[in-house]
Amino acid sequence: MIAVTGATGHLGLLAIKELLDKGTKSNQIVAVVRNKDKAQDLSSKGLEVREADYGNAESLVNALQGVEKLLFISGSEVGARIPQHTNIVNAAKKANVKFIAYTGILNSDSSKLLLAKEHQATEKMIKDSGITHAFLRNGWYIENYTERLESALQNGAIVGSAGDGKISAATRSDYAAAAAAVITGNTAENAIYELGGNAFTMPEFAAVVSKVSGKKIEYKNMPSGEYAKLLMSFGLPTPYAEALADSDVGISRGELYTNRDDLKKLIGRPLTTLESAVKKAVQ
Numbered sequence: 001m002i003a004v005t006g007a008t009g010h011l012g013l014l015a016i017k018e019l020l021d022k023g024t025k026s027n028q029i030v031a032v033v034r035n036k037d038k039a040q041d042l043s044s045k046g047l048e049v050r051e052a053d054y055g056n057a058e059s060l061v062n063a064l065q066g067v068e069k070l071l072f073i074s075g076s077e078v079g080a081r082i083p084q085h086t087n088i089v090n091a092a093k094k095a096n097v098k099f100i101a102y103t104g105i106l107n108s109d110s111s112k113l114l115l116a117k118e119h120q121a122t123e124k125m126i127k128d129s130g131i132t133h134a135f136l137r138n139g140w141y142i143e144n145y146t147e148r149l150e151s152a153l154q155n156g157a158i159v160g161s162a163g164d165g166k167i168s169a170a171t172r173s174d175y176a177a178a179a180a181a182v183i184t185g186n187t188a189e190n191a192i193y194e195l196g197g198n199a200f201t202m203p204e205f206a207a208v209v210s211k212v213s214g215k216k217i218e219y220k221n222m223p224s225g226e227y228a229k230l231l232m233s234f235g236l237p238t239p240y241a242e243a244l245a246d247s248d249v250g251i252s253r254g255e256l257y258t259n260r261d262d263l264k265k266l267i268g269r270p271l272t273t274l275e276s277a278v279k280k281a282v283q
């Protein structure tokens, strides 16, 4: 049995789709969800849906019974993830899970991003657990940018603090395909994948948006403190806004860039291009 955590999230749903497309039988997939009401579609496809909260250790042990391989999709509650992820790894050990594929962050070994800390701690706890694993170190999602295009198209500007830093972003569906390939394949023991797509800078991103939309869109760089304040003024919680602004500074230092082609190799097909992702978003 393969279990997928965060199964009702964007990446989880796409990973399950990829597993089914690759021929994994639905009754061989356990969807670990925090709210079964959100998972009716998964149940109707024949998956076993088990409810567990990352904050509830016992619920996780129950959810992982009989599971051989776990696609552990990192939680989304930034700042709360070390205790939550500790619960998942401990539960995997108690349930005798044989393999964990964990979705971390690109260049985790050297990353100074605030967001990297919880991923680095999680990789360490997985290593220390002794469970055979793979680290899927995902770069930025292209959707981080394409899902926020509305105001850019209205105002003619995309803002940030990333400077001219290169971003090896890829779509969630490409990362999901890589996750499905690793969890179903015979990959090397304790492999580390640095996963990213064809790199672009924010000025290049703005140029693609301009081309696709037919409107002149500029990239405006600003100091990270101002950018964090702007994000807060849009309603983002302070720690999250600060983490995003900090990530932009990391991008300007090249921390979300990779020249490795692990993603392309794993999925065995060309990656979704930035232009086609932008086209899909502005349609």
Ligand SMILES: NC(=O)c1ccc[n+]([C@@H]2O[C@H](COP(=O)([O-])OP(=O)(O)OC[C@H]3O[C@@H](n4cnc5c(N)ncnc54)[C@H](OP(=O)(O)O)[C@@H]3O)[C@@H](O)[C@H]2O)c1
Binding pocket: 005, 006, 007, 008, 009, 010, 011, 012, 033, 034, 035, 038, 052, 053, 054, 055, 073, 074, 075, 076, 077, 084, 103, 138, 139, 140, 141, 144, 172
């Ligand atoms: N690489 C990037 O650019 C990037 C960007 C954003 C996030 N991420 C990371 O990648 C992960 C997957 O991305 P995504 O787009 O799929 O995020 P997402 O749509 O927000 O999905 C997160 C999933 O985690 C589940 N979850 C969160 N807290 C939980 C808890 N306490 N107990 C049980 N389940 C919990 C959510 O459950 P519900 O469905 O019930 O909400 C959801 O299914 C994120 O969680 C985050 O760690 C990466």
